[in-house]
Amino acid sequence: MKFATKLSLGCIALLSCALGAAGLLLTGQSFSGSLASTRTALQAQQEKEKYALERFIFQATDSAQFENYILASAAQQYAEQTADAGSSMALWLDGAYSLYSGLPAALPRTALKQALTDGENAWQLTRAAGRWYLLLTQPLDLPGVRADMLCAYDVSAVFATRDAQLQAWLAASAALLVLGGGAAVLFSRRVTRPLTALQTASEKIADGEYTQRTQVKTDDEIGALSRSFDAMAAAVEGKINELSKTTQSQQDFIAAFTHEIKTPMTAMLGYADLMRARPDDTETQREAAGYIYHETQRLENLSRSLLALMGLDQAGALELVPCQDAGLLLQTVRSLPQGSTPVPRVISAGCVVQVDRSLWVDMLRNLTLNAQRACQGIEGAAITLRCERRAGQVVFTVTDTGCGIPAADLPRVTEAFYMVDKSRSRAAGGSGIGLALCARIAGAHGAKLEITSTEHVGTTVTIAVPEVLPSEREADNDTQS
Amino acid sequence: MTHKADTLRPFLRCAAVVLCSLALPLAVFALWDRALLAAPHIRTDGERFSAAGRANATACTLYAAEHVTKVPLGSNSVWDGGWTAGTMDGSALARARRTLRALHEAGLLCDDSYAAALSVCRLDYGSWELYTAPCGLTQLVRSPEEIYTGADTEHVYIQLILSDDDAPLYFNYQNDLGQGDTLADDAVAQYCALLGLDEFTDWQYPDWGTAVRDFGAAGYSETAQVYAVANASGYSVTLSAASMTPQTFAALNTQYGEEIS
Numbered sequence: 001m002k003f004a005t006k007l008s009l010g011c012i013a014l015l016s017c018a019l020g021a022a023g024l025l026l027t028g029q030s031f032s033g034s035l036a037s038t039r040t041a042l043q044a045q046q047e048k049e050k051y052a053l054e055r056f057i058f059q060a061t062d063s064a065q066f067e068n069y070i071l072a073s074a075a076q077q078y079a080e081q082t083a084d085a086g087s088s089m090a091l092w093l094d095g096a097y098s099l100y101s102g103l104p105a106a107l108p109r110t111a112l113k114q115a116l117t118d119g120e121n122a123w124q125l126t127r128a129a130g131r132w133y134l135l136l137t138q139p140l141d142l143p144g145v146r147a148d149m150l151c152a153y154d155v156s157a158v159f160a161t162r163d164a165q166l167q168a169w170l171a172a173s174a175a176l177l178v179l180g181g182g183a184a185v186l187f188s189r190r191v192t193r194p195l196t197a198l199q200t201a202s203e204k205i206a207d208g209e210y211t212q213r214t215q216v217k218t219d220d221e222i223g224a225l226s227r228s229f230d231a232m233a234a235a236v237e238g239k240i241n242e243l244s245k246t247t248q249s250q251q252d253f254i255a256a257f258t259h260e261i262k263t264p265m266t267a268m269l270g271y272a273d274l275m276r277a278r279p280d281d282t283e284t285q286r287e288a289a290g291y292i293y294h295e296t297q298r299l300e301n302l303s304r305s306l307l308a309l310m311g312l313d314q315a316g317a318l319e320l321v322p323c324q325d326a327g328l329l330l331q332t333v334r335s336l337p338q339g340s341t342p343v344p345r346v347i348s349a350g351c352v353v354q355v356d357r358s359l360w361v362d363m364l365r366n367l368t369l370n371a372q373r374a375c376q377g378i379e380g381a382a383i384t385l386r387c388e389r390r391a392g393q394v395v396f397t398v399t400d401t402g403c404g405i406p407a408a409d410l411p412r413v414t415e416a417f418y419m420v421d422k423s424r425s426r427a428a429g430g431s432g433i434g435l436a437l438c439a440r441i442a443g444a445h446g447a448k449l450e451i452t453s454t455e456h457v458g459t460t461v462t463i464a465v466p467e468v469l470p471s472e473r474e475a476d477n478d479t480q481s
Numbered sequence: 482m483t484h485k486a487d488t489l490r491p492f493l494r495c496a497a498v499v500l501c502s503l504a505l506p507l508a509v510f511a512l513w514d515r516a517l518l519a520a521p522h523i524r525t526d527g528e529r530f531s532a533a534g535r536a537n538a539t540a541c542t543l544y545a546a547e548h549v550t551k552v553p554l555g556s557n558s559v560w561d562g563g564w565t566a567g568t569m570d571g572s573a574l575a576r577a578r579r580t581l582r583a584l585h586e587a588g589l590l591c592d593d594s595y596a597a598a599l600s601v602c603r604l605d606y607g608s609w610e611l612y613t614a615p616c617g618l619t620q621l622v623r624s625p626e627e628i629y630t631g632a633d634t635e636h637v638y639i640q641l642i643l644s645d646d647d648a649p650l651y652f653n654y655q656n657d658l659g660q661g662d663t664l665a666d667d668a669v670a671q672y673c674a675l676l677g678l679d680e681f682t683d684w685q686y687p688d689w690g691t692a693v694r695d696f697g698a699a700g701y702s703e704t705a706q707v708y709a710v711a712n713a714s715g716y717s718v719t720l721s722a723a724s725m726t727p728q729t730f731a732a733l734n735t736q737y738g739e740e741i742s
Contacts, residue, residue: 020503064538139532142541
């Protein structure tokens with residue numbers, strides 16, 4: 001059942017309880033007060049009637065001898081003279097003999113006897129012929145005579161008023177319940193509208209619409225729940241997008257990798273087939289073997305780079321140690337292949353940085369090899385490996401005056417397997433993994449590869465890392481060239 | 482079916498609560514009516530006149546005179562209204578003699594006063610007056626004549642109010658010759674016994690002599706609602722009884738009691 005319905009039913013139940021209690025309390029108080037005041041007034045009235053009857057009796061005789069016939073006659077005359085539709089009286093002698101009775105015939109005799117027995121110490125209510133009567137007894141103050149005046153007062157009006165009030169209350173309560181119920185339904189629907197919005201949003205998100213939001217802006221608990229829900233939805237959307245990008249990247253990587261494997265494999269198969277086809281052609285055999293060897297080497301480089309890339313992904317924390325910039329640069333130069341040109345110029349600043357030495361040197365080596373490839377065939381091309389302080393950081397720069405990178409290719413050069421000039425790179429043994437590996441190494445150190453290049457002018461690759469201050473240093477003083 | 486039952490259950494509960502709430506006042510008033518009809522209920526408007534008081538003829542007569550017939554019982558009662566002049570006769574005179582003898586025998590009238598009063602109980606002196614009031618009350622008044630005899634009995638003034646059974650509700654004897662009279666200490670008790678009021682055991686005797694001039698002696702019974710006074714001076718004896726509510730007596734007691742203190 002909907003929460004709004006439960007809320008509505010609860011409100012209606014509470015409203016009905018309140019109406020019931022209020023009706024009982026108000027009507028009860030009114031009835032009780034009315035009955036008490038009516039009784040008090042009738043008791044006072046009977047007091048006057050008693051005195052009046054006594055005066056009547058005294059006037060009926062000069063002596064203090066009150067014969068029965070005198071009493072009866074006086075009572076009848078008195079009753080006739082003071083006839084009142086709402087009251088009637090009877091005169092009883094010694095509590096047993098009725099000298100006069102003007103009481104309604106429907107009054108039960110047992111009630112009359114009880115009233116006489118209780119005398120002036122009690123009042124009694126009785127019902128007869130659908131009407132309510134208050135029975136009051138008062139003894140007459142006649143010397144030597146035990147006479148009682150029993151009066152019956154019609155108090156049906158008090159009960160009729162109460163019943164009318166009850167009916168009015170019932171009608172009013174029914175109307176209030178209908179109105180209140182309607183208001184409760186509207187109110188609970190309004191209050192639970194944000195919950196419906198939450199439910200709708202969660203259903204849409206479950207269906208894949210991760211951009212869905214509740215947009216409930218109330219300042220209560222539901223508003224807080226909604227804001228938390230929206231934050232959760234945003235986090236889920238972010239994670240989904242990240243996973244999608246990662247999956248896409250992996251798919252792109254596999255596609256590119258497959259393609260890169262396929263190309264040399266196809267060439268190797270082709271040349272091997274050529275060798276089988278012309279076993280006697282020594283020149284062809286030599287040429288084919290050379291191509292096969294070259295492609296095999298490329299595959300080996302590709303495999304090594306991939307391993308390095310995988311190693312970065314799978315590795316735990318880097319082994320960060322303080323390293324002198326000069327040591328890093330010189331180690332880079334020493335790691336270059338024998339006879340590779342141009343030989344880079346090294347400029348250090350005497351800084352100490354916290355890096356993983358082997359990875360950092362690998363990165364600088366790859367950047368330097370790329371620079372050498374870019375300088376191939378260009379007269380006077382030069383490469384500079386520099387390290388300098390800049391704005392509180394240590395900046396490593398690899399600058400060449402080679403062929404440069406076209407502006408259109410610049411944003412993609414760090415993508416895995418992306419090569420600006422595939423034929424030239426493959427001819428030089430490149431796999432397209434180098435810059436991707438460098439960018440990953442820089443990212444692992446919290447830095448970023450900044451590449452600027454102008455075609456036919458040259459390329460500058462910059463990486464900035466924080467400097468290790470002298471108080472924190474455990475420097476590596478290897479400065480051998 | 483179970484789902485339908487689960488869906489309907491809250492509605493049924495709500496409907497039950499609504500019906501019970503609306504029916505509650507009806508049920509309560511039905512029970513209330515039954516309780517009202519079941520048994521007699523104690524009246525709390527206070528007791529007017531006790532049953533014992535009502536059963537006593539003198540107390541009842543005094544109560545009726547005070548509250549019902551409004552007949553004054555005092556020295557000026559003849560002029561205050563409620564009394565009807567009648568004809569003095571021998572039977573009334575005999576009642577007067579019997580009452581005087583009873584007063585004398587009770588020690589409320591000394592020998593001299595009794596003798597003087599008795600001597601004027603003669604119709605030929607013609608100064609007796611008779612009045613009647615409702616409830617069998619009779620008032621006899623004897624005024625002194627201007628003819629002096631040797632016994633100076635012409636200076637006797639007698640006012641006597643009798644109930645139907647000859648209880649002296651009011652007695653005043655005056656003798657201009659100053660034949661004084663004194664009353665015993667238990668005069669009020671004797672007077673009450675004469676009135677037939679000695680059956681009541683809650684008599685109290687206030688002492689307001691300091692606050693009220695010529696106070697004499699008085700007694701009050703709450704059950705009988707009777708205030709009785711006995712007073713004697715150098716030339717008169719007054720005995721009176723009147724109905725008085727407890728509230729009135731309490732107010733007088735407070736007033737005169739404060740004045741004494």
